Structures are given as C-alpha cells and as structure tokens.
Amino acid sequence: MSILPTCRKCIMLSSGKQTFLRRVYRLFCADNPQTGPSYNTPGKMAVWQIHQYGDSEELVKSTLARIPVIMNPTDVLIEVHAASINPVDVKMRKGHGAAVFNLLRKTESGWLNRESEFPLTLGRDFSGVVVETGKLVKSFKTGDEVWGALSPWTQGTHAQYVVAPKSAISKKPSTLNHTESASLPYVAATTWAAVCTRVGFNEKTTQGKKVFISGGSGGLGSFAIQFLKSWGAEVVTSCSTDAVAMVTSLGADHVIDYQKQDVLHELKIARDYDLIFDTLGTGLREHRQDILKENGRYVCLVTPLLKSSDVPTMLTDFLSESVQALRRGDFNYYNDLAFFRPNGKALDKVAYLVDQGEIRPVIDQVVSFDEVPAAYDKVANGHARGKTDKRQK
Numbered sequence: 001m002s003i004l005p006t007c008r009k010c011i012m013l014s015s016g017k018q019t020f021l022r023r024v025y026r027l028f029c030a031d032n033p034q035t036g037p038s039y040n041t042p043g044k045m046a047v048w049q050i051h052q053y054g055d056s057e058e059l060v061k062s063t064l065a066r067i068p069v070i071m072n073p074t075d076v077l078i079e080v081h082a083a084s085i086n087p088v089d090v091k092m093r094k095g096h097g098a099a100v101f102n103l104l105r106k107t108e109s110g111w112l113n114r115e116s117e118f119p120l121t122l123g124r125d126f127s128g129v130v131v132e133t134g135k136l137v138k139s140f141k142t143g144d145e146v147w148g149a150l151s152p153w154t155q156g157t158h159a160q161y162v163v164a165p166k167s168a169i170s171k172k173p174s175t176l177n178h179t180e181s182a183s184l185p186y187v188a189a190t191t192w193a194a195v196c197t198r199v200g201f202n203e204k205t206t207q208g209k210k211v212f213i214s215g216g217s218g219g220l221g222s223f224a225i226q227f228l229k230s231w232g233a234e235v236v237t238s239c240s241t242d243a244v245a246m247v248t249s250l251g252a253d254h255v256i257d258y259q260k261q262d263v264l265h266e267l268k269i270a271r272d273y274d275l276i277f278d279t280l281g282t283g284l285r286e287h288r289q290d291i292l293k294e295n296g297r298y299v300c301l302v303t304p305l306l307k308s309s310d311v312p313t314m315l316t317d318f319l320s321e322s323v324q325a326l327r328r329g330d331f332n333y334y335n336d337l338a339f340f341r342p343n344g345k346a347l348d349k350v351a352y353l354v355d356q357g358e359i360r361p362v363i364d365q366v367v368s369f370d371e372v373p374a375a376y377d378k379v380a381n382g383h384a385r386g387k388t389d390k391r392q393k
Contacts, residue, residue, distance in 0.1 A: 043067045047159035048372045049119035053095035056373040056380075062119075068155070068163040073134040075163050078146060081178035083126040083157040085372070085388045086186050086219065088340070090380045092122055092152060101153040108153065123156035124340070125149040127172050127181035128392075137166050147172040147351075149185035149342055158372060158390065170347035173354035176361065183361040183387035184354070185347055187223040191277075192346040194299045194338035195228070199275060207232035209274040212267060212291070216252060217243035219387040220279045220301070222362040225250045227350070230358035236273075238263050246385060250362070267291045275299070285336065303337045362386030 047065040050058045070077055091097070102117060127147040130140050140146065148169030150157060172181040195201045201209070211228050215221040216237030225235050229251035238256040239247050247255055256266045263282075267273070268290050276291060278284055281302025284291065288298040353359045364386045367375045375388050 045160035046369065047121050048123075048369075049121050050093060051118045051120075053093065053098065055094070056376045058093065059373045059376065060119075061370070061372075065119075065121075065159065067161045070132060070134050070163060072165070073136040074166050075134045076130055076137055076140055076146075076166055076169060077132040078126070078128045078148075078162050078164055078169070079131050080126045080128040080157055080160060080162055081391075081393045082128070082182035083123045083390050083392065084182050084186065084219075085158075085375045085379050085390060086124055087379055088124065088152065088186075089122045089156075089158075090376055092120075093376065097152060104151075105153040121156040121159050123158035123390075124152065125182055125185035125187075126157035126162060127178040127185075128162075131161070134166070140166060140169070140171075145172050145178070146170060147181045147185050147347060148344065149189045149340070149347075151342055152340070160392065165342070167344050168342035170344045170351055173351045175355050175357075178393070179366055179389050179391050180361045180363065183219070183363050183389050184223065184350065184359075186340065187220045187387070188227070188350045189343045189346055190220060190301065190338075190340040191224045191227055192343055192350075193341045194277060194301060195224070195275070196346070197341070198299050198338040199297045201228075201231070201275070203231050208234065210234045210270075210272055211236065211275045211277060212273050213237045213277045213279065214263075214282045214284070215239070215280045216247040216250075216255070217385050218279065219362070219384065222247070222250055222386050223359070224277060224279070225252050226359040227353070230353050236267075240383070243385060246362075278302070298336050299338050300336055301338055303339070363389055365389070366391055 043066050044064050045067045046061065046063045048059050048061055049065070051060065052058060068077065088096070098117070125148065127145070130142050130144040130146055132142060133140055146169045148164050150162065150164055150168055155162070172178070206228060211233045213221050213224050213228070213235060214237070216225055217239040221237060225237055225247060228235050234253050235251065236254045236256065237247055237252045238258050241257050241259045244255050244257055256263050264284070264287060267284070268287070271291060273292050274296050276284055276288060276298045278298065278300040281300055285298060285300060292298065350359065362385065364384045365375070365378060365388045367388065367390055369390060369392055372390055375390060379388050
C-alpha cells in the first residue's frame with residue numbers, strides 16, 4: 001500500500017510534524033518542491049466551508065484555511081479564478097450523498113487517514129491557472145489555463161486554490177474567459193457520463209438520433225442541447241414559457257412548454273425517440289415504452305442512493321427502490337442511472353466544440369467571492385436560466 005494516499009492528512013500529528021511531513025511528501029511528489037504558495041508563504045487561503053449540514057447560514061468564510069499541497073505525483077495545484085454553484089452543491093450542503101461520499105472518501109484515502117468530514121468545502125467545477133505540478137504530470141505546466149470538475153467526495157472549488165488529479169482537468173477553451181469557462185465542466189462531464197459512457201452515443205453515431213432532454217433551460221439542459229446538436233441529433237426539450245426563446249436559440253428543434261402543454265402527452269404522440277435524457281427525475285421512466293423506439297434508451301441523473309446522509313438510511317432506500325423496481329418488472333432500473341464523473345479527456349473534446357462555436361456558456365448570474373451564500377439561495381430557488389458563477393479574480 002502506498003504511503004502517499006494513506007498519510008495524506010496527518011491531522012493527529014502536531015502542527016510542526018505535519019509541516020515537516022508535507023514538505024517531505026512534496027520532495028517526492030511535486031515537480032518543483034521549493035516553489036509555490038504552499039512552500040514560500042504562510043500557506044493560508046480564503047475558502048467557504050461548512051461545519052455541519054444545513055442551509056446557507058452554515059456557510060462560513062475562512063481566510064485561515066491551509067493551501068492544499070501536492071501529495072500525489074499525478075496531481076496539479078491550481079489557483080482558482082472562477083467557479084460555479086451547481087444544484088448538487090446546494091444538495092450537498094444539506095447532506096445529500098453524505099453516506100456514499102464518506103465511504104468513498106475513506107476508501108480512496110486509506111485506513112490511516114484521520115481526516116474528518118468537516119470542515120467541508122463545496123463546489124465542483126472551476127477555471128484557473130496551474131501553480132505547480134506533480135512529478136508525473138507532463139501534459140500541464142505552471143501558468144497553463146485549465147478547467148475541470150472534481151469528485152464530490154474531495155474538497156471543493158469554492159476556495160482560492162485546489163489540488164486536482166491531472167485526469168480531471170483540461171486546457172480551458174481559448175475563446176472563453178475564466179468566468180465563462182467555469183460554468184461548463186460539471187455539466188459537461190455529467191452529460192458525457194450519461195449520454196456517452198452510459199448510453200454509448202458518440203460523434204459518429206448520434207447523427208439523426210431523436211433525443212428528449214427534460215429541463216432544457218437549466219445548467220445541464222442548456223449544455224446538453226448544444227452538445228447533442230453539435231453531433232447532429234434532433235433535440236426536443238421542455239421548459240417554462242419564459243424560457244422557450246432561450247432554448248430555441250441554443251438549437252432545440254422542438255420545445256414543449258410545460259405551462260401550456262402536457263409533456264407526457266406530447267412525447268407519446270410521437271413515440272419515436274432514441275433517447276430520453278431525464279435531468280430532473282420527472283417520472284418518465286414508467287412511460288418510456290410509450291415514448292421510445294424499439295431499442296431506445298432512458299437515462300436519469302436522479303438516484304435514491306444519494307438522498308441519504310447516513311449509511312442505514314442509504315441501505316434502506318436502496319432496498320426499497322430495488323423492491324419497487326422488481327415489482328414493476330423494471331429489471332434495468334440501476335442500469336438507467338448515470339452519475340457525474342470527472343473526465344479531463346471529455347473536457348478536451350468539449351473545449352474543441354466551444355472554440356469551434358458549437359457550444360456557448362449560458363450564465364444566469366455572476367457573483368463575487370463574498371456573495372457565495374446568496375448565490376446558494378438563488379440556485380436553491382430553482383428556475384435558473386443556465387449557471388450561477390462565482391468570480392474569484
């Protein structure tokens with residue numbers, strides 16, 4: 001077992017010993033261990049953290065958080081210039097997925113890790129500049145402008161600095177600034193996990209496919225419309241009346257206004273869809289046989305496994321959902337679920353599409369670092385038109 005991941009956070013040691021070990025690890029892992037903010041400065045940064053789950057009042061700004069250091073030779077230290085607030089951040093603030101994420105955090109870190117669940121920094125995607133690279137990182141160098149999205153069981157991006165595995169990042173699109181870039185990595189990686197990894201679509205097989213995307217005006221939907229259109233799909237989506245013009249401008253071929261039309265009825269009339277991409281968990285699963293073509297696919301981003309904040313409840317929910325699925329004869333229930341996965345290679349392809357003008361960011365609001373709690377409340381209220389971004393610099 002490697003000593004690097006298992007001793008990544010030696011919080012049981014004295015401050016002096018922690019500093020000593022961090023510097024020793026950096027000698028072996030960091031490409032330039034004698035430079036970088038984590039070595040030559042007091043090592044403090046501003047960050048938004050929670051110390052328990054709850055509402056926005058649990059978000060606390062600290063200027064005394066330790067700047068993370070490279071403990072793995074394939075990691076990269078990045079100065080965050082902008083990050084976004086996603087609905088998943090709001091849910092995680094309330095304990096969404098805590099049971100699963102805590103298990104994954106312990107599994108990834110090793111049995112010697114004594115890192116506690118809190119304080120927890122939220123935020124998944126970001127855009128910024130490389131400060132330092134691990135010894136095995138050859139594809140990035142100091143000064144590179146990058147974007148990425150981090151696993152939900154790692155410390156997040158609502159901070160001045162983050163450490164990211166090289167596999168989770170990519171060179172950001174040259175045609176976008178950092179604020180624009182930060183709006184895309186999480187929704188791009190999530191869409192890729194659902195449509196490409198789970199369903200099997202790619203740039204060669206998507207041409208002419210008919211796809212329904214629920215929630216076309218949100219951050220995920222607004223990206224998915226453009227992404228699938230760039231690969232030649234016929235895209236149908238749903239949204240409220242005041243968002244019809246926006247999703248049409250993104251390339252949607254047909255828009256179902258759920259305030260004026262019955263979405264299920266409209267979908268059943270056609271009954272010729274190759275894919276239902278359910279970003280909201282709208283209940284279309286039970287009706288998919290009346291909507292999809294033969295061999296058509298349904299994929300959903302909403303899973304009961306992430307609703308629970310403790311292991312017993314998670315297991316209870318899992319068994320309950322499994323029994324209900326068996327009673328319905330829905331033997332592919334869990335095969336129809338997709339989850340966000342960090343994916344730097346996917347971001348490479350998305351960056352190309354952005355620079356070609358095929359995809360543009362849709363940003364509902366930009367806030368300063370000090371306005372993060374208000375931004376969480378805005379996202380929690382729903383009905384966003386694209387993404388909410390936090391500008392760091």
